Amino acid sequence: MTNPTLAETPNKKHHVVIIGAGFGGLACAKALGDTEIEVTVIDRRNHNLFQPLLYQVATAALSPADISEPIRRTLARYRNIRVVLAEVTGIDAVAQEVKLSDGIAIGYDRLVIATGSEYNYFGHDDWRRAAPGLKSVHEARQIRHHLLLAFEKAERATDDAEKRALLTSVVIGGGPTGVEMAGAVSELGRFMIGRDFRNLDPSFLRVILLEAGPRILSSFPEDLARYAQDYLEGIGVEVLTATPVEAIATDHVVFNGTKLPASCIVWGAGVKASPAGTWLGLEGKPGARIPVDPDLQVKDHPFIYAIGDTAAALGPDDKPLPALAQVAKQQGHYLGKALCQTLTKGTKPEAFRFRNRGNTAVIGRNAAIFDFGRWQLKGRLAWLLWAIVHVYLLVNFEKRILVSIQWIWRYLTSQRGARLIEEDAVPSTVRDLPDRGNVEASRLQERSGEEM
Ligand SMILES: Cc1cc2nc3c(=O)[nH]c(=O)nc-3n(C[C@H](O)[C@H](O)[C@H](O)COP(=O)(O)OP(=O)(O)OC[C@H]3O[C@@H](n4cnc5c(N)ncnc54)[C@H](O)[C@@H]3O)c2cc1C
Structure with a gap:
């Protein structure tokens, strides 16, 4: 198979297909915008999602629309x-076609795989129902509904043990997502109980962060992780390290051989690559990232490239680059430019080089950590920088303004604007909370023996 260039096929427009319009795919598409190359972007969602702020949707600080943008609108300006x-x-790599679920095939000259990652339940996929992760708007809304409903039910409950269970949340995984989520749940709970509820005792609120490893935030330097743990404990989060979860059910979590009744359980314990590697018949563990060359071409597949979370591009230390938005974005931008250069000029681009702009996690109101490699930042200044960076990274100007205004308002008032329990809340993947109506209905069902 030869590598067609514009010189070989002067009248033919090259066609680049990009699967996935997340951080990587969108950056790649934009870099190919307004060129002589035809580009098709395929995504199963109609929106680009800013995943780093999903925890704010789950804890009622932002609405889903604040962090999602229609892909079509973002790319409309590129004809x-x-x-x-x-x-x-x-993918049929021989026929150079992408297969869609409705049976349609789309041909390509070059293919970019940017399908991201999904949560890894380490062989316990049955836990997903009881402990959703934070990967989509749907999951963030599930968690938000669940959290808010639990408070409503606790307000009505008469039994202290039931109240305690309803006010107990367990976050599994002490990485940045788990830390952000645990801090935000604790702050939300304390604010709501203190101000909006009449029948709840703040001492019943428990937020537990479970981490199987020896410390939280293992990808950060130890002193930053220590600071984060101290801060979390200061706002009432119980941080349990070296504590693997043993079982999860709809109404409890088991760890250290003990069953803890809990109402809101969130999974943030690890991710695996999208299954795109299996489309190419690549050997290896399911969920393994796709190995790529320094120019991000999939090994032994001259017309296929992979970027972002789903790709295993090696850094200067020969370790895979981390699954971070900044890696995906830089790779997407590089690859778009590189494809343009290869297809229109026939020249080979230089290898991709990642520039670390700093690794960050927010822990709570006024507290974040930043690791820039040679130097670190923590506390209020880091939080301010975190806020500026995240607003800047949002996909368009309108979102930046909207989110900034909400954050400033929330900072001044501590209010949470998106505390909405939709009427059709508690979708099928979220377990039913004990509810008087449900209990009464099941009693009736037992008595009558009828199907309800
Ligand atoms: C809760 C959370 C918090 C995070 N916080 C941070 C942070 O603070 N800083 C940071 O740098 N990173 C953070 N990350 C990681 C960051 O979001 C990812 O590294 C980044 O999204 C990877 O970009 P990507 O383009 O590879 O994949 P994604 O952005 O996940 O995009 C993948 C796209 O592919 C589409 N897709 C997947 N499969 C298919 C298919 N079969 N057909 C069609 N379309 C498909 C999806 O719909 C999606 O739009 C966080 C992640 C999560 C989940």
Whole structure:
């Protein structure tokens, strides 16, 4: 198979297909915008999602629309790009085609795989129902509904043990997502109980962060992780390290051989790559990232590239680059420019080089950590920088303004604007909380023996 260039096929427009319009795919598409190359972007969602702020949707600080932007709208200005809403189910590398779930095939000259990652339940996929992760708007809304409903039910409960269970949240995984989530749940709970509820005792509120490893935030230097743990404990989060979760059910978590009744359980314990590697028949563990060359081309697949969380691009230390938005974005931008250079000029681009702009996690109101490699930052200044960086990274100007105003308002008032329990709350993947109506209905069912 030869590598066609514009010189070989002067009248043919090259066609680049990008699977996934997350951080990597969107950056790649934008870099290919307004060029002589035809571009097709395929995503199963119609929106680009700013995942780093999903925890704020889950804890009622932001609304889903604040952190999602229609892909079509973002790319509308580039006449050479078309957007397809579809689920990709396979790749035929010989025919150079992408297969969609509705049976349609889309041909490509170059293919970019940017399908991201998904939560890894380490062989316990049955835990997903009881402990959703934070990967989509749907999951963030599930968690928010669940959290808010539990407070409502606790307000009505008469039994202290039931109240305590309803006011107990367990976050599993002490990485940045778990830390952010635990801090935000604790702050939300304390604010709501103190101000809006009449029948709740703040001492019943428990937020537990479980980490299987020896410390939280293992990708950060030890002193920053220590600071984060001290801060979390200061706002009432119980941080349990070296404590693997043993079982999860809809109404409890088991660890250290003990069953703890809990109402809100959130999974943030690890991710695995999207299944795109299996589409290429790549060997290895399921969930393994796709190995790529320094120019991000998939090994032994000359027309296929992989970027972002789903790709295993090696850094200067020969270790895979971390699954971070900044890696995906830089790779997408690089690859778009590189493809343009290869396809229109026939020249080979230089290898991709990652520039670390700093690793960060927010712990609570006024507290964040930043690791820039040679130097670190923590506390209020780091939190301010975190806020500025995240606002800047939002996909367009309108979102930046909207989120900034809400954050400033929330900072001044501590209010949470998105405390909405929708009427059709508690979708099928969220377990039913004990509810008088449900209990009464099941009693009636038992008595009558009828199906309800
Ligand atoms: C809760 C959370 C917090 C995070 N916080 C941070 C942070 O603070 N800083 C940071 O740097 N990183 C953070 N990350 C990581 C960051 O979000 C990811 O590294 C980044 O999203 C990876 O970009 P990507 O383009 O590889 O994949 P994604 O952004 O996940 O995009 C993948 C896209 O592919 C689409 N897709 C997947 N499969 C298919 C298919 N079969 N067919 C069609 N479309 C498909 C998806 O719909 C999605 O739009 C966080 C992640 C999470 C989940």
